[in-house]
Amino acid sequence: MFTALFVMTGIALVLGAGLGFASIKFKVEGDPLVDKIDAILPQTQCGQCGFPGCRPYATAIAGGEAEINQCPPGGEEGIRKLADLLGREFKPLSEEHGVEKPKSVAIIDENTCIGCTLCIQACPVDAIVGAAKQMHTIVASECTGCELCLAPCPVDCITMEPIAETVDTWKWRYPVFQIAPAALDTARQEA
């Protein structure tokens, strides 16, 4: 009777120590899922998802508080990646959060700009330089195309310009696969 008790206690102690050791040894810093989701999000920080930035949205997705289809800049491909990562069903982009647009940068019309600094405050990535009553300029290489600077501008001098394709960014297209469509059509007709 006592032997059994001792044995059970012993086992409990050993296993408990093991678990305790494992929890220290294999402790996971932070929430890796949020990082993984955040890595997929395009980091435009545009807030179109309804959250103040990409990371809060990632946290919300990880916590099950947000759908995966609320990120227009990430587009369909982004949603697919999120669906893959989270094992959720793919959904088309939610319309209330916006539409997928070609990647753009903001351009300030320098003749119209009054130097109010409102856009500078709105820019989430500090991609606008200028000072009060001085003309502002956008650092195109840092601009994420989030459009957050459009609304605050009192004189509507900011426009979005789609980024033109250059030889450096040009991509080979996916090879047209399989037998010519014509052949396929005739086959369908035959069938």
Add this chain to the structure above:
Amino acid sequence: MINSPFVRKAASVQSVMLQVLLALVPGIAAYVWFFGAGILVQIAIASAAALAGEAAMLAIRGKPKAIFLTDLSAIVTAWLIALTFPPIAPWWLTVTGTLLAVVVVKQLYGGLGQNPFNPAMAAFCLMIVAYPALMSQWPAAGQLDFKTQLDLIFGGLRQVDAITGATPLDALRTALRAAANPDSQVHGLRAAQLMDGPAFGFLGGKGSEWIALGYLVGGLWLIQRRIITWHIPFAFCGALLVTAGLLWGVRPDAFASPVFHLASGGAMLGAFFILTDPVSGATTPRGKLLFAAGAAVLTYVIRTFGAYPDGIAFATLLMNILVPIIDMKTQAPVFGHKKD
């Protein structure tokens, strides 16, 4: 738009398959010479069934028919089925086997290039499990005339047991097991002496050894044409010789000789035509060696210790399962990354 290269070698799936078919001709010729023209009827039946099954599946799948029916891959499968099934198998057996191969094992997996298993061998295994008796009845060389064969194929005559026997492989195994029994008349006889019967020839089965030679000739031609590489036939024959040689060397009275194994059953057909099927086989040079050697050992084990007349089919399927991992683990080092 078409990009470079703008020139291409004149090669096609069709020409590859055609050369495989041509390479089978010497073996088939020997088959006809020793066993009669019934095999040609079987080949015709299997080919027709394969094309019909393929056409139906292509229609259902909405794939272009002309191009896939003329790629000859279904015909290769059909011929292999005809050549591995007993020549006097009833027509429906051949048709069912062929349809299973083409419809289930090939097309349901995605058609040409997508099947993980060798269709002909998968069909053989399914049929031998379903119809063990019909799949184990082989006539001896020169035993049946063409008329009798036709009768057997088309169901006119069905007293199979009376006129057929087991394959030489089967016969020898039975005899060896009998020889091991002290009560038996043949007790104490060695394998070489047991092979003195009418079913046996110089090396293997009477007649079938010449068919094996025909396959060997065709297979060597395929290597010369660079359709297949030497790896699989070499590794298969080598591993079969070594495995059989080891056991035969230890107890020559209880095991058949390595040469007998090589010359009997489907060994040559397997080495040059079945295991070399690129779709279901290993692709890296080292992988091919492993794949074929594994198949040889399994073949030997099934032949010697199993209950089926030949082991090639099961061995092939078992090794097909391992192909992805063999390929993954045997990727050769690329240019500049080789260790000297």
Add this chain to the structure above:
Amino acid sequence: MLRKLFKFHGGVKPQTNKEQSTTAPIAAVPLPDRLVIPLHQAVGGHPRPLVQPGDRVFKGQRIGGADGSLSSAVHASTSGLVRAVAPAVMPHTSGLTTLSVIIEPDGEDRWGELDKVNYRSTPPDELRDFLRDAGVVGLGGAVFPSYAKLKPGKEGKLKTLVINGAECEPFITCDDMLMRERAGDMLKGILAMRHMLQAEEVLIGIEDNKPQAVAAVQAAIAASGQSGIEAVAIPTRYPAGGAKQLIRVLTGIEVPHGRRSTDFGVQCFNVGTAYSIYEALELGRPLISRLVTVAGNVNAPRNYDVLIGTPMDHLVRLAGPRADTDRYIMGGPMMGVRMPAFDVPVVKATNCILVGSEAMFPAPAPEMPCIRCGECAKACPADLAPFELYWFSRSKNFGKAQEYHLFDCIECGCCSFVCPSHIPLVDYYRFSKSEIWAREREKEAADAARDRFEFKNHRQEREKLEKAEKLAAKAAATREKVAADGATAPAPGSDAATPAKPAPDAAKRALIEAAMEKARQQKAQAAPKNTDQLSPDVQAEIADIEARREIVAKPAASPLPPQDA
């Protein structure tokens, strides 16, 4: 002399079609009406334009200056008038434009001042700068700036300098003709490179289907009396002219992807590059022309000495294109690129204009599924498993494709050439590669944006904190002051029972007043903005912002200096 040669794996033997264009000697080309010289012709940074529309330029005048750590200059190919510096369609599959200098020749073809340099007495660094400004780049097709390759490895010297005269692509014969006709001068260029690299031996690899070129180079070597230089005939097998393959054949060394060949004691240059180095150093002429083979669907295939910027159709017309011509291919049939237009300019990378028609280069038969026959793996000169790369590329499994060494692929086209299923394998690899590069760019941009966003948040937090501290300090000061005032002049009529209460009241009131005053001031400051004629939306927005302005810290207005545009 017999030298031990090595083999590379795979390779193919397409019909060479080289005889047609080697019957006639190299010909000159009459000046075209217009030269279009793209500024970005070589690997590396985009050169910046040095001329403006309306400028007169001399032949050989620098019109594009090297920019960045790896870049190569560009020169006017003839004397004339700069008509425009504008984007023009470039000889690239994409059909995109690139900034180009468009020159109207004045017909005089007048050279500017030419600086020669004695390479034996000039320090290597200066020589490299000289070659960069002379625009010398690899003329085998890769157009990598040569100066960057003319650095010996860590040891300060090189074991083997490999000169590439293999020219394995079908149809192309410009290197062959160069070696036949200009072997002596080419050798001078090679000697200069040998000097710069301190190379022990020089091996000139030439495919054995060019016996005349081998003989000419051997004769030139004999005439020069130099030792340690050898012209080696190598077996004809495509792609023996790939730099890595040639190095392997001649020295047995395999240079892995992503490693510099100088680390292995070898370096490889094209024969055409050697010739242009001779021109640059000994004649002072920058790279403004090159040999171009015009072959294929033309009546008289031939090699021409062509000014960079010459429109391709101007050149092809000399060779007599046949009526059914429907495409130009820059390069050979194995690796060439189809041109988006007929009038794109000849650039430094143009070794051949292959004139084509549907009859000459018919579209491949329909693509069939891969049957894993392994033909491609047998043909791959980089020892890859092309069909595996194809599966991964097709399913967009880019990680796996990279694991199977996608980037070791040199896009030689051997796999597509042999594929019995007619799969455009190389197109799949090109797609995968550009997709991977695009993703890397996107990832870098996203990471940068994340960093900047986090920094901005951090900065705002800090400013808020600082502001709060400042306010607290100010409030404390005010309270002290008010308390001090209250102490010296207590409010009249205060009750003795509650002596302490009025003081805080007064303090609070004083604080509020101070804040309101400040708000008034701020409002006055912010008011004069051009707020008239605004839509109600914007006005609401402004009101909103003004409200925030009172809360948000003033220093939030970035103190960055104004940027001039």
